[in-house]
Amino acid sequence: MRKIFWIIWKDLAIELRSREVTGAMVLFALMVLVIFAFSFLRPGEKLPPEMIPGVIWVTVAFAGMLGLNHAFLPEKQNDTLTGLILAPVSKSAIYLGKVGTHFLFLLLVEIIALPLFFIFFNIQMQGSVLYLVPVLFFGTAGFSGLGVFLSALSVHTKSNELLLPVILFPLLIPLLLGGVKATGIVFNASWADPVWVGAYWSWLRLMAVFDIIFFTLSLVLIDYVLEV
Amino acid sequence: MIRGENISLKLGEKTILRDISLVVDPGEFVVLLGPNGAGKSTLLKVLALILKPTSGRVIHKYQGSDREEDIKRKIGFLSHRSFLYERLTAWENLEFYGKLYQVADLTRRAEEILEQVGLSYYCHDPVYTYSRGMVQRLSLARLLLHNPEMLFLDEPFTGLDQKGGEILTETIKVLHEQGKTMLMVTHYFDRGVDLAGRILVLNKGSKVFDGKLTSSDLRDIQEFYRAQVETE
Ligand SMILES: Nc1ncnc2c1ncn2[C@@H]1O[C@H](COP(=O)(O)OP(=O)(O)OP(=O)(O)O)[C@@H](O)[C@H]1O
């Protein structure tokens, strides 16, 4: 457990100095927001409410994707991945450490991008912003968990950057669907109506189940997948 | 003690190691020779539990528990790749690995080992500012930090200058005298080979020679080695 923390600490210390990964992710998120702002906003008009969840999840998915390319790639530089596997840490601890780092990076992007999103598009929410928190949490955790697992799988393939999204996106569909639907409800639906509230909870449940399934599978399989 | 039983390793269609069995007793110093691509580095990785063999098994026996984690704490591995994080300082690299290996009294141990390899003065500079030789010294510090009993050395002389080579030869000698078990891959017949009690020769993934050499053999070890590899 403590070793997971140390792996995250190491990655954060490196990132704090280079800011390569989070810098790119944040810039990317801003670019997406700005492009959406240009294309959807006319003077005096508001963003069509159906677009809101789309804008949010496109930003999260693409920034997250960018981060995944840097999950294991830097560990190849001096073959530090071999150093990690050689050390008395389980592969699942290495995996969880990498998930932790990616999760924190993506969370940072969300924390920076969301307020800007509200400002850019002048959004008013129907539900409380607090309802958005578990949706983003399960969405981000699931994305990081599955994404880091798949990037461990493709560490050795030359076409790393192509293979990853090709497998990742189809598998992510249930999670993204849940995220988009639940987010839509938080922003647009009437929270006095128990039907919508029920729908919100069931989309959230879908995301939680997705996370549990893929985390369990990843932890079982990572021993066979993560190789030097 | 380390025992490999019928180790084979296939990557895709390619057979990289072919049915290798060997035992290395505590305190032994074995040198592993063989031409490029023979599978020496791969064998070392399998024996150091970095790679899983396709078939066969690797058994380590030391004092204390047999849990994989405790066994790994007894293993040290030095290759020409440094396993170091360029953006971290020497100190932080040792701190990180020290935490993973649960080194007792880490601060003191890290200071001591940095002193030993002569990097105390530079220990708060990031590793990317280091010269090749300094990186090699820091790798040596990383190798010795947790005081391993079983050492795997994969071409440890690569990239070292005359002086660095001498320091390493000296270190290896000391480790041998301390009773550490060592398995070393090298292409330099004039360094360390004379210390080794035993020689293993690998060719095309198979073990072609394993045995002690008498001092007369040692003198023309290159001839001997050539003979082993060419008879294949
Ligand atoms: N990841 C890999 N994928 C495919 N083949 C590999 C891989 N790693 C090693 N090989 C192959 O395994 C064989 C043995 O490689 P290895 O690095 O163990 O040789 P070596 O004896 O250490 O050679 P050298 O003296 O050049 O260091 C080579 O033919 C190499 O091409």
Ligand SMILES: [Mg+2]
């Ligand atoms: Mg080699």
